[in-house]
Amino acid sequence: MHKYELLVLNILKKHSSITFSELEKKSGLGKDELLWSIENLSNLSLLDLTYKKNNSITLSQEGMSYSKSMLPEDEIINTLQSGKEIKASQLLLDKERIGMQWCIKKGLIIIKNGILSLTKKGEEYSVPSAESIFLSTLHKKSNSTESFSSKELSYISEFSSRKLIEVKDKNIIDIIKISKKGAEAIIEESENSIDQIDRELIVSKSWESKKFKKYDVSIPVQQQILSMRHPLRLLLNDVKNTFSRLGFTEISGPIIEPSFWVFDSLFVPQDHPAREAQDTFHLSNPSKLPINDKEHLKSIMKSHTDSWKIKWSQEEAESAVLRTQMTSVSVHYIREFMKKYLSGEEVALPQKLFTVGRVFRNENLDYKHLTDFYQCDGIIIGKNLTMANLFDTLTNFYKSFGVKIRFKPAYFPFVEPGAEIFAQIGENGNWLEIGGSGIIRREVTGISRRKINVLAWGLGIERMLLINNDGIKSVVEPYNSGLSWLRTRKLR
Amino acid sequence: MxxxxxxxxxxxxxxxxxxxxxxxxxxxxxxxxxxxxxxxxxxxxxxxxxxxxxxxxxxxxxxxxxxQHINKTFNYSLHKKNLSSALTISVDKTAEKSGLFISGFVIKNILLTDVSLADIFNFSEKLSDTLGRMRKKMSIGIHNLDVIDKDIVFILSEDEKFIPLRDNSQRLYSDVVDNTEKGKLYRTALPKSGLYPILKDSKGTLALVPIINSERTKVTPSTKNLFIEVTGTSSDLVEKITNILATTFIDIGGDIFGIDVKYTKKTKRYPDFDTNNILIPLLQIELELGIEIGFNNIISLANKAGYEAALLGKKIRFKVPSYRADIINEQDIIEDICIAYGYDYISPIPVPSILPGALSKNHELFEGLSYAMVGAGFTESMSTYLTNEQRNFLMMNLDIPQKTDFIKLKDAKSSNLSIARTWLIPSILNVISISKHDKMPQKVFELDMVFKIYDNKPIESYHLAGICTNSVSNFNDIKSIVESILSVSGFSFSIKETSHKSFIDGRCAAIIIDGIELGIMGELHPIVLSNFGIEEPSIGFEIELL
The missing domain is CATH 3.30.56.10 (Phenylalanyl-tRNA Synthetase; Chain B, domain 1)
Structure with missing residues (x-):
């Protein structure tokens, strides 16, 4: 509480009811300071105020200029009384002409042959007149009409009709009382209460004999700048932790690959449109990458030639690309697994693996399209794995995010049967495609599905972010927003 | 799709x-x-x-x-009245040598309407654009049978004149290729020899393959008899599409007749509706789908999926419909059974786990570092991995390396993408450059991947970088941040003065971890800041993690 406010409260404590002018006298505060204090205290409901109506007088610009010297008629009379001659035609200024008009009106002069001459009344007129003197007091004085004499009131009505002053009705503070809350506050605000707590207070225990001043909890304060994790990173961690909890082990693999691992080993025919530069980023440096697994290369070449009946080119398979799907990481592990399995090495089944990372599409970057975005791929390698197993795994995964899903038949070259995953947006909302899944073809694993089969899926992460976080409106936002966005993301 | x-x-x-x-x-x-x-x-x-x-x-x-089990259709065959060839196409050596194939069939007594004809035309366009790879691999022509001879030649020809479809004057093939919409659209599908693949009979050109037919053989809804030809560079695809079209015309209600295609050494009769039978044990289907079907229901499910099927002991014999171009083996049929059964009716069955799950080895370190950065007041940003030389080098006051040791993209659709980023600081400066009106200090970090080429091999590594933009920030501040972060990470490190054009000389140091120079820090050079439109002093660091 400010010291002026405290002073006012203390006076009021002694005088349960007091007028403004009494308070002004007793406090010794200026009028503005007193008004400020009363207003603050009243806003906090510490005071009860009663108001009264009063006329307030304000000088107009014209009135203000006369109040500093005298009324214009006084100036003319003053000149005439000093013996100077005035011709009406000489009076050109507004002020002089107004003065002349009022001299005539008040019967102080008459005009003969264009020359002003004093009447008897004019000769007796004393300058400055009582009106002029009164006007100059209006300039200084505070202005309650109550305190004026009847003569002065008649001047006021004249000035008002001459538009030298404006008389307005106004509510002014009349009686000031301390409220119950104010009486309580003053106890807390005694000299002895604590504002900023400090070490000295704590160590000396001197707070024990004092009161803590209260803070007004409703007062707005400046917001703290938060340092935040990125919402997409938080979701990626959620996804990883969820798969880990469901018994999956995280794997990773390269982004920059020969087409072989992104397409050929996933049974995508070499003339498939998805492989073209239209959709896939090919590289000019390096333009080619070697396929080190020669044995695998041969078997892939054979299955392509047999099934797709088109010439298979190793050169095309070596063309360097940025991976377009995380399944390229999975297929490396499937291959490594198969090498072990076929060599008779003991392998524990089922193996549950997942990988999260960026994939790339040659898009025109705009508010809707990204060139790189996240995908989460998962595989289960085992015996007699079924579509029912696939549906169970994915349903459980999405359930932990509160997302309801549905499966729709779909086509991907490397799975059969294939299923697209659709998530429902809100209760009874639209269905949004959020991923693909299926049982990997034996052309990819290189073994009969009666011996080993592999369930696989690829899930879009950015779309999950849109479903999961109301504050995020487009998939592009997480990648191209400034600090105001990054610092204020909702956690869900 | x-x-x-x-x-x-x-x-x-x-x-x-x-x-x-x-x-x-x-x-x-x-x-x-x-x-x-x-x-x-x-x-x-x-x-x-x-x-x-x-x-x-x-x-x-x-x-x-x-x-829906309404009026099921499984088998297709040629019209019984006439099993001999309705028409012969001779494939000239020129066409045969350049690897072109042709097939087709004849349809008689068909009743077409505007709607059914439009459907057919859209169909053939769609097939040639997609499977036909914009007519490079396969293309389709539909002609009025009544105006053509029974002997047709498929030949590579010199430039000659004919009246193209919807035209009224004789035009050279070259003129059609160079100066018509269709010509420009499909010219890349023409053979490189400079000759034109032509179908012709004694009256002249039927079609400039795969660009446009002749006006003469134009088909209208009142046409009763049709000749359909399919050409292309893949005999497999040409034959499959022929069957798809033939079965479609049979469904519309035409009588279908075969044709002969004569190559130098062999003659083939089209369409060939003979199809594969594939045997699958019922148990295998049930095991892969995780459902019980039973011998009583499997035939009905097969029919629902469009297959004629029969029980053969414990196996099911599926007859692949002649219009199915996509059936490679049993796996494709199992999917069709799954669809017929209904994905919605498959009850989920859990897969047991034999091992507890695990996150990658890096996860813990990366998360620890990230939270340490947040604790130091830095907000995390994530940026696209793709950028351009301008931002990655030039705006950082660096020259583009003579020896291209970075990943370059080919034919990116976005003109501002040309390389994969080699470091993180430019990405973070970009975030700060779009945060002009946000409160100071602006502290941003990123922990993510960057790309280089070393010894002709692409190297994908993880970096950690942070920038602090503030009216009062100097070298000692960034040193303090880096040393604190590295200390809690358990790295043994030292700091050595260095110079780097992105930083102010004398206010820049190398970060040495385990004896290897793995990082840089300092006060960013005013030139760099101006390039990014940043007006406040900025300090930054970047460390290679692994």
Missing amino acids: PNITINREYLLKLIGKKIEEKNLEEIIYKLGFEVERSDLNELTVEITSNRPDLFSAVGLARAIRNF
């Missing part, structure tokens, strides 16, 4: 039974396709690329009929 637009009334007429709007969409969804748009007259359906037989109202209606 191709979108096909079909006439609703025509589709329903082909199905032969009234189906409610909502039911129709649901059936299409259950078949594995999506209705993208639908109004009173038309519906647009997205069909997956493996089912070219469904790129027409006729094919889609057939699939829906089978799925």
Whole structure:
């Protein structure tokens, strides 16, 4: 509480009811300071105020200029009384002409042959007149009409009709009382209460004999700048932790690959449109990458030639690309697994693996399209794995995010049967495609599905972010927003 | 995936039974396709690329009929009255040598309407654009049979004149290729020899393959007899498409007749409706889908999926319909059974785990570092991995390296993408440059991947970098941050003065971890800041993690 406010409260404590002018006298505060204090205290409901109506007088610009010297008629009379001659035609200024008009009106002069001459009344007129003197007091004085004499009131009505002053009705503070809350506050605000707590207070225990001043909890304060994790990173961690909890082990693999691992080993025919530069980023440096697994290369070449009946080119398979799907990481592990399995090495089944990372599409970057975005791929390698197993795994995964899903038949070259995953947006909302899944073809694993089969899926992460976080409106936002966005993301 | 637009009334007429709007969409969804748009007259359906037989109202209606057990259709055969060839195409050596194939068939007594003809034309366009790879691999021609001879030649020809479809004057092939819309669109499908693949009979050119037919053989709704030819560079695809088209015309109600195609050493009769039988044990189907079907139900499910099927002991014999171009082996049929059974009716069954799950080894370190950075007041940003030389080098006051040791993209659609980033600081400066009106200090970090080439091998590594932009920030501040972060990370490190053009000389240091220079820190050079439009002093660091 400010010291002026405290002073006012203390006076009021002694005088349960007091007028403004009494308070002004007793406090010794200026009028503005007193008004400020009363207003603050009243806003906090510490005071009860009663108001009264009063006329307030304000000088107009014209009135203000006369109040500093005298009324214009006084100036003319003053000149005439000093013996100077005035011709009406000489009076050109507004002020002089107004003065002349009022001299005539008040019967102080008459005009003969264009020359002003004093009447008897004019000769007796004393300058400055009582009106002029009164006007100059209006300039200084505070202005309650109550305190004026009847003569002065008649001047006021004249000035008002001459538009030298404006008389307005106004509510002014009349009686000031301390409220119950104010009486309580003053106890807390005694000299002895604590504002900023400090070490000295704590160590000396001197707070024990004092009161803590209260803070007004409703007062707005400046917001703290938060340092935040990125919402997409938080979701990626959620996804990883969820798969880990469901018994999956995280794997990773390269982004920059020969087409072989992104397409050929996933049974995508070499003339498939998805492989073209239209959709896939090919590289000019390096333009080619070697396929080190020669044995695998041969078997892939054979299955392509047999099934797709088109010439298979190793050169095309070596063309360097940025991976377009995380399944390229999975297929490396499937291959490594198969090498072990076929060599008779003991392998524990089922193996549950997942990988999260960026994939790339040659898009025109705009508010809707990204060139790189996240995908989460998962595989289960085992015996007699079924579509029912696939549906169970994915349903459980999405359930932990509160997302309801549905499966729709779909086509991907490397799975059969294939299923697209659709998530429902809100209760009874639209269905949004959020991923693909299926049982990997034996052309990819290189073994009969009666011996080993592999369930696989690829899930879009950015779309999950849109479903999961109301504050995020487009998939592009997480990648191209400034600090105001990054610092204020909702956690869900 | 191709979108096909079909006439609703025509589709329903082909199905032969009234189906409610909502039911129709649901059936299409259950078949594995999506209705993208639908109004009173038309519906647009997205069909997956493996089912070219469904790129027409006729094919889609057939699939829906089978799925709903309405007037099922499995087998197709040539018209019984005339099993001899209706027409002969001789493939000239020039065409044969350049690896071109042709097949086709003849349809007689067909009743076409504007709607059914439009459906056929859209169908053949869609097939040539998608499976035909914009007519490079395969293309289709439909002609009025009544105006052509029974002997046709498929030949590579010199430039000659003919009247192209919807034209009124004789034009040279070269003129059509260079100066018509279709010519410009499909010219890349022409052989490189400079000769023109032509179908002709004694009266002249039938078609400039694969660009345009002749005006002479134009088909209208009143045409009763048709000759359909399929050409291309893949005999397999040409034959498959021939069957898809032939079965479609049979469904519309035409009488179908075969044709002979004569190559130098062999003659082939088309269409060839002989198809594979595939045997699958019922148990295998049930095991892969995780459902019980039973011998009593499997035949009906097979029919629903469009297969004629029979029990053969414990196995099921599936006859692959002649219009199915996508069936490679038993796996494809198992999917069809799954679709016929209904994905919605498969009850989930859990897979047991034998091992607890685990996150990658890096995860803990990366998360620890990230939270330490947040604790130091830094907000995390994530940026695209792709950038350009301008931002990665030039704006950082660096020259583009002479020896290109970074990943370069080929033909990026976005003109501002040309390389994969080699470091993180430019990405973070970009974030700060778009945060002009945000409160100071602006502290941003990123922990993510960067790319380089070393010894001709692409290297993908993880970096950690942070920038602090503030009116009062100097070298000691960044040193303090880096040392604190590295200390808690358990790295043993030292700091050595260095110079780097992105930083102010004398206010820049190398970070040495385990004896290897793995990082840089300092006060960013005013030139760099100006390039990014940043007006406040900024300090930063970047460390290679692994």
